[in-house]
Amino acid sequence: MTFEQIINDIKNKIFFPVYFLYGEEPFYIDQLTAYIEQNALDESVREFNQSIVYGRDVTPKDVIDLARRFPMMGNYQLVVVKEAQDLKTIEGLEPYLDSYLDTTILVVNYKYKKLDKRKSFYKKLSKTKNVVLFESVRLYDNKIPEWIEKTVHLLGYKIDPVASELLSEYLGNDLSTIYNELEKLIINIKAGQTVTVDDIERYIGISKDFNVFEFQNALGTKNVLKAQRIAQHFEANPKEHPLQMITIMLHNYFMKVFLYHQLKNRNSKEIAAELGLHPYFLNDYKRASANYPVQKIKTIMSQIRTLDLKSKGVGSTDGKNYGDLKELVFKILH
Known part of the structure; x- marks a missing residue:
């Protein structure tokens, strides 16, 4: 099931006995857990029929014992296991899948980790009827x-x-x-x-004029004055603009300009998809590719890697020296 399908089912009061929510991206797991908490039970019966526990505080047997209780004054009881990745043995929940209760809604919130799909526990989760198995994948x-x-x-x-x-x-x-x-x-x-x-x-407080996005544009259009002003702003505000973050973003930007050279004979839609860009920005990369031939980009990438190493203290006594960034700007633009 997808995130949207699960939400729609809950909106329509369609619930399943077991929700196992897992994966490296915690956002969707927490969103689904909260949505089930808010909508599974009427407020009048939550005091009697809702149990919220944390993985570090319980054993799989404790969870199974809670899940096998019957509801009081309602059709369902809700059992939520938050931070289930802290359970010593998540596989200890497997016996419950063989004989779950239809009157229990068990939500297992298992974050930051993948399940081993080779193990019997995952196979049982994926094959057991009325078990919702949802993987929350981290976005690129x-x-x-x-x-x-x-x-x-x-x-x-x-x-x-x-x-x-x-x-x-x-x-x-x-x-x-x-x-x-x-x-x-x-x-x-x-x-x-x-x-x-x-x-x-x-x-939110992000400057529309002095940010990495505008810095990239200034370099791409070879706007020397603007690029220098933004670099000076970064130097004056190091907490908001750490050198290591800037080097990563510059690397990613020039890598995309390099790839544009390889893709420029394709149609705009294909290029945007390959670069992972909104089509709105394609002209920016087209202009940058005209300003920077492939060999120049290779040199720039090497210079960015050198700055990245210096920002981490390799070959430099001061990993926070923004003078190296301004020197890089000069080399890129000339």
């Missing part, structure tokens, strides 16, 4: 802007591509952090409105 970085756009749409708003890219660059791939920032953002915006970079600067 290039999928984050698309996820932001989709999430903003579900919240009843729109967001322009530059704004979603800016959020992605600065908030990384932690979906929970991004979602929390989006919730804070939309409190200040009228329903149905389009979120812009101005909104992000005003309500």
